[in-house]
Amino acid sequence: MNHSTNNTLKELRVKYIPPGHGSITSSYVASAKGTLVRDVEGREFIDFTSGIGVMNVGHSHPKVVAAIKDQAEKFTHTCFMVMPYEPVVTLAEKLCAATPGAFPKTVLFINSGAEAVENAVKIARYYTKRPAVIAFENGYHGRTLLTMSLTSKVKPYKFGFGPFAPEVYRMPFAYCYRCPFGLSYPGCDVICADYLKEFFISHVAAEKTAAVIAEPITGEGGFITPPPEYFPKLIKICRDNGILFIGDEIQTGMGRTGRMFAMEHWNVEPDLMTVAKSLAAGMPLSAVVGRKEIMEVVHPFGLGGTYGGNPIACRAGLAVMEIFEEENLLQAAEALGKNLRKRFDAFQKEYELIGEVRGMGPMLALELVKDRETKEPATDEAKALVKFCYENGLIILACGNFGNIIRALMPLVITDEQLDRGLAIMEEGLASLSK
Numbered sequence: 204m205n206h207s208t209n210n211t212l213k214e215l216r217v218k219y220i221p222p223g224h225g226s227i228t229s230s231y232v233a234s235a236k237g238t239l240v241r242d243v244e245g246r247e248f249i250d251f252t253s254g255i256g257v258m259n260v261g262h263s264h265p266k267v268v269a270a271i272k273d274q275a276e277k278f279t280h281t282c283f284m285v286m287p288y289e290p291v292v293t294l295a296e297k298l299c300a301a302t303p304g305a306f307p308k309t310v311l312f313i314n315s316g317a318e319a320v321e322n323a324v325k326i327a328r329y330y331t332k333r334p335a336v337i338a339f340e341n342g343y344h345g346r347t348l349l350t351m352s353l354t355s356k357v358k359p360y361k362f363g364f365g366p367f368a369p370e371v372y373r374m375p376f377a378y379c380y381r382c383p384f385g386l387s388y389p390g391c392d393v394i395c396a397d398y399l400k401e402f403f404i405s406h407v408a409a410e411k412t413a414a415v416i417a418e419p420i421t422g423e424g425g426f427i428t429p430p431p432e433y434f435p436k437l438i439k440i441c442r443d444n445g446i447l448f449i450g451d452e453i454q455t456g457m458g459r460t461g462r463m464f465a466m467e468h469w470n471v472e473p474d475l476m477t478v479a480k481s482l483a484a485g486m487p488l489s490a491v492v493g494r495k496e497i498m499e500v501v502h503p504f505g506l507g508g509t510y511g512g513n514p515i516a517c518r519a520g521l522a523v524m525e526i527f528e529e530e531n532l533l534q535a536a537e538a539l540g541k542n543l544r545k546r547f548d549a550f551q552k553e554y555e556l557i558g559e560v561r562g563m564g565p566m567l568a569l570e571l572v573k574d575r576e577t578k579e580p581a582t583d584e585a586k587a588l589v590k591f592c593y594e595n596g597l598i599i600l601a602c603g604n605f606g607n608i609i610r611a612l613m614p615l616v617i618t619d620e621q622l623d624r625g626l627a628i629m630e631e632g633l634a635s636l637s638k
């Protein structure tokens with residue numbers, strides 16, 4: 204029996220947890236199932252966050268739970284670097300088949316998204332023997348020294364934490380709603396991709412650049428979705444210059460956009476890909492999936508870590524793969540995406556506050572603006588909407604450099620009834636803000 208209340212836990216938290224590790228809500232979770240989360244006081248919430256894009260197969264999916272229990276009873280850890288085991292190898296095989304590109308690939312398993320990005324950069328530098336990495340404005344890649352340096356937004360991610368890692372350069376991204384070049388698509392001819400060539404002159408030489416790293420759709424950066432020509436153009440410039448392209452699919456991957464990996468929408472194949480979040484349904488597991496000829500250059504024991512490819516996490520990952528196959532989750536994601544787009548488009552027609560609806564599949568966001576002409580970010584309104592939703596039983600997150608973008612990251616297994624209920628709360632919130 205749990206006698207804790209949100210307030211008693213808050214008291215303990217204030218005493219023992221640093222404020223730097225904040226939480227969006229003040230409820231403490233007791234249990235979660237599918238799309239529903241219940242707090243220690245019995246209050247139920249519809250979850251439109253999936254724990255920031257982690258629970259694509261839903262909370263505590265029975266297959267994931269069974270795999271975790273079964274593996275815990277067998278063994279929990281030997282360290283892959285000491286004595287390897289089957290789940291790492293079989294999950295690697297599945298991931299290689301599921302990621303874009305028919306070429307031979309191998310997989311390195313580590314623990315977090317940031318660690319995957321760190322390793323992708325290590326491998327790219329080793330392979331190319333070049334130091335520089337080009338990242339993007341509005342990009343997010345994590346909170347470790349290197350990944351924080353690759354991340355764009357200053358507050359709260361970077362402020363006070365410098366100096367940053369060297370040899371990181373940052374280009375504008377294909378943010379059509381607020382074009383950094385002041386142009387509009389398609390008349391712009393997607394020069395934001397061609398700009399990479401100029402970047403080699405004014406910022407860093409191509410022959411010193413190991414990799415360009417980009418999210419297909421920016422996650423924390425506001426679901427910015429480049430036009431169809433963008434990645435093919437960008438990657439061609441990379442290839443012409445011997446630069447590797449790293450696709451950071453940590454938030455967009457594992458079915459989030461209606462495809463297993465978002466880069467499929469652009470029909471491009473990254474040289475290295477980072478995968479984490481929904482890979483193992485909440486177990487800490489991440490991966491670098493890459494072209495075999497690139498991955499295999501690193502000397503034995505040059506990569507790894509104590510927990511990398513933990514057996515329980517890999518069994519959870521195998522269960523996730525099984526769920527995608529057996530429960531047709533990609534089709535469900537596509538249908539969810541269509542439904543959600545229709546509903547969000549209708550919101551935009553009704554509420555002036557919504558400047559743009561964007562994203563792909565069910566990875567959709569609303570950019571809130573005070574005025575559709577000036578596009579002044581409606582940061583306070585986004586905050587108020589998140590608060591309204593929470594108070595009325597829906598957890599949802601804001602994102603973007605101005606915090607004015609509301610993003611949908613619900614589990615892909617959400618039922619129509621749960622979706623309707625969640626959207627009704629959102630709409631009530633939008634209506635109350637539009638008075």
Ligand SMILES: Cc1ncc(COP(=O)(O)O)c(C=O)c1O
Nearest residue numbers: 315316317343344345422453454
């Ligand atoms: C695109 C992307 N890359 C990297 C990361 C970092 O992952 P982690 O928080 O697991 O280190 C995130 C996390 O939100 C992300 O969205």
